[in-house]
Amino acid sequence: MQYKRPLLSLLTAVALQWQGSALAQSEFNLPDLGTSASQALSIEKEQAIGDVMMMQIRAGAGFIQDPVLDEYVSSLGNKLVANADDVRFPFKFFWLKNPDINAFAFYGGHVGVHTGLLAQSDNESQFASVLGHEIAHVTQRHIARRLQNQKDNSALTVAGMIAGILATIVAPDAGMAILSANSTQSALNNLSHSRKAEQEADRFGMKTLKNAGFDPYASSEFLSKLAEQVRYKNKPPAFLLTHPLPETRISDVRLRAEQYEKVYVPSSLNFALAKARVLARYQYEPKIAEQFFRSNLERSSSLDNRDLEYGLALSLLDQKKLKESEAILKKLRSEDPNNLFYIDAQTDLLIAKGQAKEAVTLLSSFHDLRPNNQVITLNLANAAIEAKDFELALQVLKVFALEKPEHNLAKQLLTKVYEEQNNKAAFHEAKADLLSQYGAYTKAADEIQKALNHVEDSEEIKQQRLKALLSQYRQMQKALAKL
Known part of the structure; x- marks a missing residue:
């Protein structure tokens, strides 16, 4: 289900229309955060404050x-x-x-x-x-x-x-x-x-x-x-x-x-794989992670070690031990070819091997069935960029943006596509949209000014839209400066 931001009407609020090239539009309003805490927080104001905080967290x-x-x-x-x-x-x-x-x-x-x-x-x-x-x-x-x-x-x-x-x-x-x-x-x-x-x-x-x-x-x-x-x-x-x-x-x-009955919950493979991914990618260095998963595999008495095998495959992949990683992933995917964890790792493997076109072929079949899944779509866009198929990357990212217009990684990939295409006006506009996600409105305004420098005089509608964005970013920067 798609949710839309409510239209806010708050004290000293300044409207900002988030826009990127052909991206879906939504409205965001910055509340006055200097009011006394005794003033009750409405649901709308609470959401707006949360969005301001997320800007700062994204920049961390x-x-x-x-x-x-x-x-x-x-x-x-x-x-x-x-x-x-x-x-x-x-x-x-x-x-x-x-x-x-x-x-x-x-x-x-x-x-x-x-x-x-x-x-x-x-x-x-x-x-x-x-x-x-x-x-x-x-x-x-x-x-x-x-x-x-x-x-x-x-x-x-x-x-x-x-x-x-x-x-x-x-x-x-x-x-x-x-x-x-x-x-x-x-x-x-x-x-x-x-x-x-x-x-x-x-x-x-x-x-x-x-x-x-x-x-x-x-x-x-x-x-x-x-x-x-x-x-x-x-x-x-x-x-x-x-x-x-x-x-x-x-x-x-x-x-x-004790007021509830004890519930037997079967082991979750997704939980186990997510935990293995965290350990391999964010908790340990790749070499230490490899030792960890190998040691646990040797000691394991379980009949199901897919999470440990997946973690080992990631740690090997991150060390460029591609043949060993490939052998493990081949086994895992033969048993569960539609698993998103394995598809993501297989994509990384193919790109690491210089086979980005094969990754595009693999992901395209899944994308036809699950066009708005972020794992498949963003992997496909990334693989398409690596394969120099920028039109495909642009197409899937624009469609994805209709469903998730504020997805930060999608914005980054879109910016990269325009840069590779040498579409300077679109690149600077997309970069401004990305910077606004972090509350960097002064830099966003600078990027819009750069975009205007690459718009032809005959493109009056585009010029008007960019000038409106420029004004909005500058207003938002003034509002943030008051906090």
């Missing part, structure tokens, strides 16, 4: 653009959202490369997941229990409610809260300090309120977990695992710095789980 070094992992976490996350209460808007899930066990949610249905959370989850129910908990924080509007419930908040602004939340994402202990500095409430009261929010998120999150078909007991299993880490470490896991874990919380969660 840890932001991951991995279509395979994105497809997995979005599929799992949306399954949970479909079974949650009080959902007011669509959710967006994204990854950060960080070995810590952590996940976080903020305004407008944005849920960030550290790679370390997946790497250290024992099963999909445990992983889903954390996502369900974060979804509950959003659906119950805990951040907005915290602002509204402050008794003395004259010094607390929404902008201050955003600074604290963003810092918490990067360094949780630093973020908590910022939040404290922006609040005139005592630290004890803040913590007490936070514990109440955790209890509510535990309750709604477990209900969501059960309704989605996962094991509700996984919540207490995960919290017990975190408690064990606290016991043997001087510094608690990042998750606990923003999610308090008093002794009673584990017992409360365990007792709540």
Whole structure:
């Protein structure tokens, strides 16, 4: 289902029309973030603030653009959202490369997941229990409610809260300090309120977990695992710095789980493959990853080692050991030729072997059946670029943009296509659109000015459109400067 952004009408809002060459258009409005936190946050304003925060997160070094992992976490996350209460808007899930066990949610249905959370989850129910908990924080509007419930908040602004939340994402202990500095409430009261929010998120999150078909007991299993880490470490896991874990919380969660029947959840191959991908690509260096997967394969007594074999194939591929990787992938794909994890790896292998045209042929057949799947489409576009078939890449990216007009990696690939085609006007316009994703409106305006330099005098409509974009980017930069 395609969701469209609501039209916002907020204090000092400035409309920006996101435009790229032939890309679908949507509207985004920047709210006034300097208002006192006592002012109630509407759903529309909450979504707009979340979008502003995502601009800054995208610009961070840890932001991951991995279509395979994105497809997995979005599929799992949306399954949970479909079974949650009080959902007011669509959710967006994204990854950060960080070995810590952590996940976080903020305004407008944005849920960030550290790679370390997946790497250290024992099963999909445990992983889903954390996502369900974060979804509950959003659906119950805990951040907005915290602002509204402050008794003395004259010094607390929404902008201050955003600074604290963003810092918490990067360094949780630093973020908590910022939040404290922006609040005139005592630290004890803040913590007490936070514990109440955790209890509510535990309750709604477990209900969501059960309704989605996962094991509700996984919540207490995960919290017990975190408690064990606290016991043997001087510094608690990042998750606990923003999610308090008093002794009673584990017992409360365990007792709540007993209200449900124990659920047997079959092992998830997608979870196992996603975890192997995280370990191979984001947790270990390729050589260390190879040793890890080889060692685990030697010790394994399981009849199904596809996840370990897949992880080994990736680690070999990343070391340019192409023949060894190819042999493993050939075996895996013979058993499951439509698996997106394997198709993605096979594409990387073919491109590494200088066989981009073969990759295009492979992916085109899948694209005919699943034209809007991001793994297949973006791999096909990338393979087409490598094969110098720029018209094909342009075609599939434009169609994909109709469904997902804000997909950052698709914008990057589109920019690359125009650059390879030496279409300078389109290149600079697409680059401006990409820069706007990061809130870099001054640079975006510069790119539009460059685009105008490559438009013929006879192309009056294009000139007018670009001039309108130039004005909008400049207005947006002024609005951001006020934050």
